[in-house]
Amino acid sequence: MSERLYDEAILAEAKSQAGAGALECPAVRVEADNPLCGDRITLELAGSPARIEALAHRTRGCLLTRAAASLIGRRAPGASTADLRAAIAELEALLTAGTPAERWPELAMFTPVRAVRSRHDCVLLPFRALAEALDRLEGR
Amino acid sequence: MSPSELRAEFPIFAARPRPFHYLDSAATGQICRAAAQALLGFEAAARANVKRGVYRLADEATQAFDRARAEIAAYLGVRDAREVILTSGTTFGLNLLAHGLVGRLAPGDEILLSTLEHHSNIVPWQLAAGRVGAVIRAIPVTAEGRLDLDRLDEVLSRRTRIVSVTHVSNVTGAVSDIGRIVEAARAVGARVVVDGAQRVPHGPLDVEALGCDAYALSGHKLFAATGAGALWIRRDLAEELPPFLGGGEMIRRVSFAGTSFAAPPHRFEAGTPPIGPAIALGAAAAWLAGLDWQALAEAEAALTARLLAGLAAIPAVRVVGPTGTQGRLGVVSFAVDDVHPHDLCQLLDSRGLCLRGGHHCAQPLHDALGLEATTRASLALYNDASDIDALLEGLEWAIRRLA
Numbered sequence: 001m002s003e004r005l006y007d008e009a010i011l012a013e014a015k016s017q018a019g020a021g022a023l024e025c026p027a028v029r030v031e032a033d034n035p036l037c038g039d040r041i042t043l044e045l046a047g048s049p050a051r052i053e054a055l056a057h058r059t060r061g062c063l064l065t066r067a068a069a070s071l072i073g074r075r076a077p078g079a080s081t082a083d084l085r086a087a088i089a090e091l092e093a094l095l096t097a098g099t100p101a102e103r104w105p106e107l108a109m110f111t112p113v114r115a116v117r118s119r120h121d122c123v124l125l126p127f128r129a130l131a132e133a134l135d136r137l138e139g140r
Numbered sequence: 141m142s143p144s145e146l147r148a149e150f151p152i153f154a155a156r157p158r159p160f161h162y163l164d165s166a167a168t169g170q171i172c173r174a175a176a177q178a179l180l181g182f183e184a185a186a187r188a189n190v191k192r193g194v195y196r197l198a199d200e201a202t203q204a205f206d207r208a209r210a211e212i213a214a215y216l217g218v219r220d221a222r223e224v225i226l227t228s229g230t231t232f233g234l235n236l237l238a239h240g241l242v243g244r245l246a247p248g249d250e251i252l253l254s255t256l257e258h259h260s261n262i263v264p265w266q267l268a269a270g271r272v273g274a275v276i277r278a279i280p281v282t283a284e285g286r287l288d289l290d291r292l293d294e295v296l297s298r299r300t301r302i303v304s305v306t307h308v309s310n311v312t313g314a315v316s317d318i319g320r321i322v323e324a325a326r327a328v329g330a331r332v333v334v335d336g337a338q339r340v341p342h343g344p345l346d347v348e349a350l351g352c353d354a355y356a357l358s359g360h361k362l363f364a365a366t367g368a369g370a371l372w373i374r375r376d377l378a379e380e381l382p383p384f385l386g387g388g389e390m391i392r393r394v395s396f397a398g399t400s401f402a403a404p405p406h407r408f409e410a411g412t413p414p415i416g417p418a419i420a421l422g423a424a425a426a427w428l429a430g431l432d433w434q435a436l437a438e439a440e441a442a443l444t445a446r447l448l449a450g451l452a453a454i455p456a457v458r459v460v461g462p463t464g465t466q467g468r469l470g471v472v473s474f475a476v477d478d479v480h481p482h483d484l485c486q487l488l489d490s491r492g493l494c495l496r497g498g499h500h501c502a503q504p505l506h507d508a509l510g511l512e513a514t515t516r517a518s519l520a521l522y523n524d525a526s527d528i529d530a531l532l533e534g535l536e537w538a539i540r541r542l543a
Contacts, residue, residue, distance in 0.1 A: 002486045002487060002488075002489040002490040003487060003490040005486055006483070006486070006487060006541065006542070036498055037480075037481065037482055037497065037498040037499060037512070037513045038498070038499050038503065038506070038512045038513055039480075039512070039513075060512065061480065062480035062481075062482040062483045063480065063483045063542070064482075064483075116486070119482070119486065122482065
């Protein structure tokens with residue numbers, strides 16, 4: 001079970017580091033921490049409450065956290081905020097109920113994580129940062 | 141007792157599928173048969189509240205509870221068992237002391253901790269200090285992850301009222317020189333508290349001879365059940381301290397005009413205590429006290445040396461803590477270049493290796509060492525060379541996979 005977490009899709013996504021870096025003029029910047037290990041993501045967004053123009057992140061974490069951050073970095077630019085919120089919900093449903101993701105099929109790479117409760121937070125950390133960033137962007 | 145006979149005294153090793161290499165005893169020790177039997181025996185066939193009922197079952201429970209207190213006192217070298225308070229664990233004990241000791245401080249008084257501390261020996265003092273305006277200071281560590289007592293004068297002052305330090309680091313395994321700390325603290329009139337959570341699983345001790353005023357420990361690290369621990373407080377100090385929690389057996393007389401409190405240890409044992417786990421803790425202490433600890437200490441030192449030598453031979457690995465076996469116990473943390481501890485521990489799990497990755501509730505120490513997190517292998521009396529060899533082989537495999 002533990003070994004299955006580290007299949008090629010997760011390793012490749014983590015290594016690609018899509019979206020790694022910083023924005024020149026972010027509209028929103030949030031930091032999120034995993035208290036278990038001290039992992040941290042700093043996530044920046046530019047755009048409107050309806051659509052994301054640009055996203056960048058600086059992620060210090062395990063492969064699962066880095067893969068999740070990279071996936072966000074790949075998919076978020078140009079996406080609607082509604083689409084991003086749906087992706088966050090899809091990931092939570094995948095981890096808690098095993099529901100396959102339809103909007104972001106790449107989330108399927110995290111399916112083996114469902115069986116390891118202690119690692120859910122690793123995958124969720126970047127998505128929680130994204131949710132908080134969207135809240136701020138939308139003025140909630 | 142041979143290593144295999146010793147291992148047979150811990151039911152988990154027969155219960156788990158193999159391979160099973162448990163190297164996380166610094167977090168939780170496995171329960172020994174004596175403690176498991178005592179726990180089940182009480183909960184299934186002898187369960188009643190203590191210090192209340194007069195019927196036979198209740199009286200037997202009270203006697204078993206008092207016997208556990210005496211067995212723990214004997215393990216700690218405490219002559220008067222009434223100085224031992226039964227708690228829920230080290231964290232509770234340290235919170236009790238922080239509440240009682242800090243309430244008497246004046247603004248500007250100082251509490252001296254150390255950079256080695258577990259969060260449970262930092263946060264209770266911070267919470268209490270904030271209420272009275274006391275100041276927290278910390279003994280620094282050396283690059284080897286030991287207390288830097290040569291710099292004690294820089295942080296100890298005439299305003300220091302309390303010194304609270306760990307006996308053994310839960311990250312580096314370094315053993316603190318409590319005698320030297322006590323001597324310096326006494327010179328400025330400070331009380332000394334010791335977090336013994338990591339020391340007690342490595343053999344009986346004499347806390348009175350250490351010279352400190354209080355010593356806290358957890359049962360789950362001493363091969364007993366979760367949920368019980370003990371706190372020794374030197375009698376003169378215990379009698380000065382106010383209650384921590386109210387209710388139950390900690391009272392002498394209650395009226396709306398005012399309440400008076402029982403003498404220690406009951407003053408600090410509010411509510412129904414964790415009776416079964418405390419009885420299990422007593423049983424574990426009694427069983428452990430009968431072992432040959434000189435032989436066990438030699439075996440642990442040999443395993444620690446084997447582990448340190450193996451880690452030193454892996455280029456990507458850096459040990460965080462003493463690289464020798466002097467003045468340290470079998471708690472060994474390390475960092476691996478470009479590999480996150482949680483990824484490493486997860487992959488090692490697939491080989492039956494149980495290790496802890498993270499900051500081990502010691503973020504100030506990790507900050508001081510320039511690390512976010514480390515991987516920790518911690519040894520106990522049931523480990524043998526096969527555990528170390530499996531870890532070293534697994535490490536090389538996992539690093540190839542992850543780096």
